[in-house]
Amino acid sequence: MSFYPSRLLRNAHVQSILPTLRWRHPILMRRARGMLAVAREHVLDCGDGVKLLGIHSAHEPLPDGKERPLVMLMHGWEGHANSHYQLSLGSFLFDRGYDIFRLNFRDHGPTHHLNQDIFHSGRIEEVVGAVSAVQNLFKPSSMSLAGFSLGGNFALRVARRAPQAGIRLQKAIAICPVLNPRRTMEAMAAGWFVYEQYFMRKWKHSLRIKQRCFPDHYDFDEIFRMKTLAEMTKVLVRRHSEYPDLYSYLDGYAIVDGALEGLAVESHVLLAADDPIIPVFDAQHLAPSPYLTVTTVPHGGHCGFLDRLHTESWIDRQVGILLANQRPQ
Numbered sequence: 001m002s003f004y005p006s007r008l009l010r011n012a013h014v015q016s017i018l019p020t021l022r023w024r025h026p027i028l029m030r031r032a033r034g035m036l037a038v039a040r041e042h043v044l045d046c047g048d049g050v051k052l053l054g055i056h057s058a059h060e061p062l063p064d065g066k067e068r069p070l071v072m073l074m075h076g077w078e079g080h081a082n083s084h085y086q087l088s089l090g091s092f093l094f095d096r097g098y099d100i101f102r103l104n105f106r107d108h109g110p111t112h113h114l115n116q117d118i119f120h121s122g123r124i125e126e127v128v129g130a131v132s133a134v135q136n137l138f139k140p141s142s143m144s145l146a147g148f149s150l151g152g153n154f155a156l157r158v159a160r161r162a163p164q165a166g167i168r169l170q171k172a173i174a175i176c177p178v179l180n181p182r183r184t185m186e187a188m189a190a191g192w193f194v195y196e197q198y199f200m201r202k203w204k205h206s207l208r209i210k211q212r213c214f215p216d217h218y219d220f221d222e223i224f225r226m227k228t229l230a231e232m233t234k235v236l237v238r239r240h241s242e243y244p245d246l247y248s249y250l251d252g253y254a255i256v257d258g259a260l261e262g263l264a265v266e267s268h269v270l271l272a273a274d275d276p277i278i279p280v281f282d283a284q285h286l287a288p289s290p291y292l293t294v295t296t297v298p299h300g301g302h303c304g305f306l307d308r309l310h311t312e313s314w315i316d317r318q319v320g321i322l323l324a325n326q327r328p329q
Helices: 012-020 022-031 033-037 084-094 124-138 150-161 181-190 193-213 229-240 246-252 280-285 314-323
Strands: 039-045 051-057 070-074 099-103 143-148 169-175 266-272 292-297
Touching (some): 033 039, 039 124, 124 150, 143 150, 181 229, 181 246
Parallel strands (some): 143 169, 266 292
């Protein structure tokens, strides 16, 4: 597996930021018109009263009446079902015959009103419940997961729990997944300020929406004055989660060390060595498993992997190859 972007696209920050820019949106909407034309929203019952919203795009049934394979896509933190990388990968796979379900995590996309409690990354059980609900609702011939960044982290944790939850997963593919959240927070604090400011701005915007939805339950004014992600996370964990402190929370959704022991679903981790947000050396601490492969390429930034500006990305093609049981190239 190799990724050779042009010299102009080789910079890690270019790879990380370029895919998110607004000028790409019309291009992606045109590419995704087939998937979007048949898109239908579904509110999923995820257990314990939790509701999550997702968008299902399905082809006509096959001539023999069998359902098509389905790929469930999971966005990154403060992304949503219509994030650019979701539209790009979703449309690429849809055009190749897969049904697509794009999930919104709690408080992502237009979903802040669905649940009173706020999102945090330890809420794995509701995501397992969402995957189970999709399986039961659509009964696909096979189902796989593909996630970006925090979504990749969730996809691997779901894969670890899938057999016990009665979920029949074919594969899980994680693109630049959060490996060790402590290291990720440190990398953003020590790295180019643009990334931390970007996520703080989006998180504060999300919390403002949550406060408007539940004005009698939330007052985040103190949070809005904070200057770092660590400060914000520390206070929100203490006040609005079951975790006693910041590091208990961060370690609670780490996938390094023994977190993936017992993995029994074919899983693939795709990383870029120049990722400015995910320190790739943490991949050496993933629990070894015959079901897990880890591939690191020199370039790609954080969830970038762009070698073409107007068509699919390299990562779209690699996910397609992995899903089709072909040898990666």
